[in-house]
Amino acid sequence: MRAWVLLSAVLWYLTGVGWQRNSERTEKGFLYGKPGHPVKLYVKLHHNSPILVCMDLKRAEKETVDPTYLWVGPNEKPLTGNNKINITRTGKLMVKDFLEPLSGLYTCTLSYKTVKAETQEEKVVKQRYDFMIFVNPFAPGWKGKCNESVDCEDTTNHNILQARNRIEEFFRSQAYIFNHDFNKTLPAMHxxxxxxxxxxxxxCRPGFGKNEGLHSNCATCCVVCGPGTFSPDVDVTCQTCVSIQIYGAKSCP
Structure with missing residues (x-):
C-alpha cells in the first residue's frame, strides 16, 4: 500500500515597508518639501514619522529673513505641539506613535521677507509645501523575528523555506523508518x-490595501485605506464606501 503525502504551507508575503525613496531626504532623516508637488511617505504603525521640514532644499541653502511657519493637519486645522505632534521653532514637524487616523495631508506654509538692495523695499513671500503621510500595518516587534535583518521580507521568506525543507525531511525520514524499522506487516509508506x-x-490586514495607481512609488505596500474606502478582512484592495470619512476603516456603515 502506498500513501502519498501532499501538504500545503502558507508563505505570508511581507510587502514593501518604509518611506518613499526621495531625493529630498537627507542623511539626517529630514524630509524636505517640493514646491507644487506633494511628497508621499509611508510610516509604520506606532513608529515616529521622519522629520518634515517646512522648506525645500534650494531655499534651505539660501538666507531666509524672518521666516514663520504654519502647519495644517489632515483635519484642515492649524497644528500645535502636543503629545503626538512635535513642531520646532524652525518649522520642523514629527508625528509620534503614528496611527491610522493620523494619515492624510500635512501642509506647511513658509512666510519670509525679501529685501531689494536698491530701494530696501521689503516683500513678504509665501511658499506652500504638502506632505501626504500614509501608515502601513507593521507594528512594533515584527522585525525582532528577523534578527535585526535590514530586509525582513527576505529573512522571513528564507525562514519559511527552511521550515518547509525540515518538514519535508521529517516525512522522508518517517517513510524510511516505517519501511525499515517496523513490522513488515505494516503498509508501506513512501x-x-x-x-x-x-x-x-x-x-493585507483589515483596514489596509494596495493601490498601484495611488501609490505607484510603493505599489507592493499595504497602505491604510483612505476616506471613501474600507477593507473588512485580509484582502488585497480597499473597497468603495462613499460614506466613510476616515482612514483605516474596516467596515462600511
Whole structure:
C-alpha cells in the first residue's frame, strides 16, 4: 500500500515597508518639501514619522529673513505641539506613535521677507509645501523575528523555506523508518518528491490595501485605506464606501 503525502504551507508575503525613496531626504532623516508637488511617505504603525521640514532644499541653502511657519493637519486645522505632534521653532514637524487616523495631508506654509538692495523695499513671500503621510500595518516587534535583518521580507521568506525543507525531511525520514524499522506487516509508506507544496499568499490586514495607481512609488505596500474606502478582512484592495470619512476603516456603515 502506498500513501502519498501532499501538504500545503502558507508563505505570508511581507510587502514593501518604509518611506518613499526621495531625493529630498537627507542623511539626517529630514524630509524636505517640493514646491507644487506633494511628497508621499509611508510610516509604520506606532513608529515616529521622519522629520518634515517646512522648506525645500534650494531655499534651505539660501538666507531666509524672518521666516514663520504654519502647519495644517489632515483635519484642515492649524497644528500645535502636543503629545503626538512635535513642531520646532524652525518649522520642523514629527508625528509620534503614528496611527491610522493620523494619515492624510500635512501642509506647511513658509512666510519670509525679501529685501531689494536698491530701494530696501521689503516683500513678504509665501511658499506652500504638502506632505501626504500614509501608515502601513507593521507594528512594533515584527522585525525582532528577523534578527535585526535590514530586509525582513527576505529573512522571513528564507525562514519559511527552511521550515518547509525540515518538514519535508521529517516525512522522508518517517517513510524510511516505517519501511525499515517496523513490522513488515505494516503498509508501506513512501514520500513522493515535490509533493510538498508552498502556496504564496498576498494579502493585507483589515483596514489596509494596495493601490498601484495611488501609490505607484510603493505599489507592493499595504497602505491604510483612505476616506471613501474600507477593507473588512485580509484582502488585497480597499473597497468603495462613499460614506466613510476616515482612514483605516474596516467596515462600511
Amino acid at each position: 514520500f513522493v518528491d515535490y509533493s510538498f507544496q508552498i502556496v504564496r499568499i498576498d494579502s
